[in-house]
Amino acid sequence: xxxxxxxxxxxxxxxxLSVAILSSALLSVTWYVTDRFRTFFVDQQRIALEVYxxxxxxxxxxxxxxxxxxxxxxxxxxxxDKTLRLTLINTDGEVLCxxxxxxxxxDNHGIRPEVLxxxxxxxxxxxxxxxxxxxxxxxxxxxxxxDDGVWVVRAARSxxxxxxxxxxxxxxxxxxxxxxxxALFLVSYYLFRKINPPLYEIRQGAERFARGEFDxxxxxxxxxxxSELANAMNQMxxxxxxxENLRRxxxxxxxxxxxxxVTTIKGFTETLLEGAKDDPADxxxxxxxxxxxxxxLADIIDDLLTLSRLESAPLSEVLALDxxxxxxxxxxxxxxxxxxxxxxxxxxxxxxxxxxxxxxxxSLLMQATINLVDNAIKYSPEKTMVKIAARVDASHVCIDVxxxxxxxxxxxxxxxxxxxxxxxxxxxxxxxxxxxxxxxVKHIANVHQGEVAVSSRVGSGSTFTILLPKKT
Ligand SMILES: Nc1ncnc2c1ncn2[C@@H]1O[C@H](COP(=O)(O)OP(=O)(O)O)[C@@H](O)[C@H]1O
Ligand SMILES: [Mg+2]
Numbered sequence: 164x165x166x167x168x169x170x171x172x173x174x175x176x177x178x179x180l181s182v183a184i185l186s187s188a189l190l191s192v193t194w195y196v197t198d199r200f201r202t203f204f205v206d207q208q209r210i211a212l213e214v215y216x217x218x219x220x221x222x223x224x225x226x227x228x229x230x231x232x233x234x235x236x237x238x239x240x241x242x243x244d245k246t247l248r249l250t251l252i253n254t255d256g257e258v259l260c261x262x263x264x265x266x267x268x269x270d271n272h273g274i275r276p277e278v279l280x281x282x283x284x285x286x287x288x289x290x291x292x293x294x295x296x297x298x299x300x301x302x303x304x305x306x307x308x309x310d311d312g313v314w315v316v317r318a319a320r321s322x323x324x325x326x327x328x329x330x331x332x333x334x335x336x337x338x339x340x341x342x343x344x345x346a347l348f349l350v351s352y353y354l355f356r357k358i359n360p361p362l363y364e365i366r367q368g369a370e371r372f373a374r375g376e377f378d379x380x381x382x383x384x385x386x387x388x389x390s391e392l393a394n395a396m397n398q399m400x401x402x403x404x405x406x407e408n409l410r411r412x413x414x415x416x417x418x419x420x421x422x423x424x425v426t427t428i429k430g431f432t433e434t435l436l437e438g439a440k441d442d443p444a445d446x447x448x449x450x451x452x453x454x455x456x457x458x459x460l461a462d463i464i465d466d467l468l469t470l471s472r473l474e475s476a477p478l479s480e481v482l483a484l485d486x487x488x489x490x491x492x493x494x495x496x497x498x499x500x501x502x503x504x505x506x507x508x509x510x511x512x513x514x515x516x517x518x519x520x521x522x523x524x525x526s527l528l529m530q531a532t533i534n535l536v537d538n539a540i541k542y543s544p545e546k547t548m549v550k551i552a553a554r555v556d557a558s559h560v561c562i563d564v565x566x567x568x569x570x571x572x573x574x575x576x577x578x579x580x581x582x583x584x585x586x587x588x589x590x591x592x593x594x595x596x597x598x599x600x601x602x603x604v605k606h607i608a609n610v611h612q613g614e615v616a617v618s619s620r621v622g623s624g625s626t627f628t629i630l631l632p633k634k635t
């Protein structure tokens with residue numbers, strides 16, 4: 164729960180933020196592209212104007228002034244390119260000719276920045292609003308070495324055309340941006356409408372499931388991820404539902420199992436109190452029955468406690484794992500079961516060659532093996548043999564408990580390890596079984612990452628096996 168104390172934001176905020184980021188990115192790209200375009204265009208123009216001005220200057224330097232006077236130069240230029248303005252300025256800043264204006268009406272041009280640069284012998288340029296032409300012009304001025312000193316040839320062109328063009332481009336891009344912005348917003352809104360209500364429904368579904376109401380599952384949604392989430396939730400609900408059913412069944416089973424001995428004890432105690440206690444024979448017989456039923460209750464409760472201990476998490480606190488020799492464990496089991504075997508003249512044999520090292524919880528594995536041996540003794544006829552054998556294969560260390568008993572019918576085998584499942588109910592009850600023995604064996608194998616198996620044929624005995632993974 165790392166996120167618990169962090170502020171939570173609605174999906175809305177993320178939508179608005181992403182729309183804002185995307186649209187500002189769009190606008191800055193538009194602005195940047197226009198700006199670069201403008202710079203590029205102005206640079207190109209500047210170069211063209213300089214080339215033109217230098218050509219004119221060179222022509223005058225080499226061929227001298229035309230006989231007809233200065234005006235001829237500017238007129239010629241006007242003829243070549245109408246959009247171009249050519250100005251010729253002498254050392255004193257006086258305009259000698261201008262292709263776009265009348266020199267006598269013009270003021271002294273000697274202090275125009277680009278002209279000053281040209282006087283100094285370099286190429287001067289600048290963008291300015293021209294009072295003469297009432298437009299923004301790009302000026303390029305170059306020096307011209309005449310007999311009278313340094314003159315200046317200045318070429319200029321209006322930037323109005325390019326500005327108009329750029330404005331047009333910018334305007335169009337802006338319109339497109341706005342349209343994209345709108346589209347983006349609509350898509351986001353659509354997504355929002357598609358995602359938010361399902362999320363709300365899923366949340367309500369989860370709350371329903373948490374309350375144990377599994378009758379209504381979540382519908383299928385159009386958005387893939389959401390539909391997957393809903394499906395996962397439905398699967399979880401199904402699992403929870405069946406777990407809940409298992410739990411109910413288990414509680415019903417436990418109650419049923421406990422009811423019989425409790426009813427018996429109650430019945431016999433009442434009979435005793437009502438006068439049976441006065442007959443010594445009845446007293447002894449009834450008390451024996453009561454005692455046996457109390458033992459039975461104790462057995463069931465012991466087994467239930469064992470099971471719940473094996474199911475409690477974390478397991479690491481329940482398991483006391485260590486290295487042991489399996490043969491020692493099997494021999495100890497034989498010791499424990501020997502007297503029960505003797506009563507039925509059953510021969511118990513341990514088949515194990517030390518050392519078979521295993522990493523297990525000693526007492527749990529003892530209990531599992533004893534449960535198997537106990538069953539073998541309980542369900543086998545007298546004067547038979549029960550074998551407890553250790554076996555090692557490529558990946559497992561196995562404990563086989565085989566008997567020469569009645570065997571188990573195949574239909575029972577799949578459910579044999581379930582709690583309270585008995586193949587032969589009457590017999591098991593008569594022999595004092597709780598029906599939990601094999602469930603405990605399976606649990607113990609599982610907490611060791613192992614498994615259980617059984618192979619049995621009616622009439623020719625059974626072999627129960629605990630398979631433990633080999634640890635090297
Ligand atoms: N060695 C065996 N031979 C025949 N039947 C067996 C054997 N072991 C177990 N079973 C059958 O499996 C059932 C479940 O065993 P278990 O869980 O130990 O319960 P129980 O308390 O009845 O012994 C028994 O009731 C019995 O019907
Ligand atoms: Mg048993």
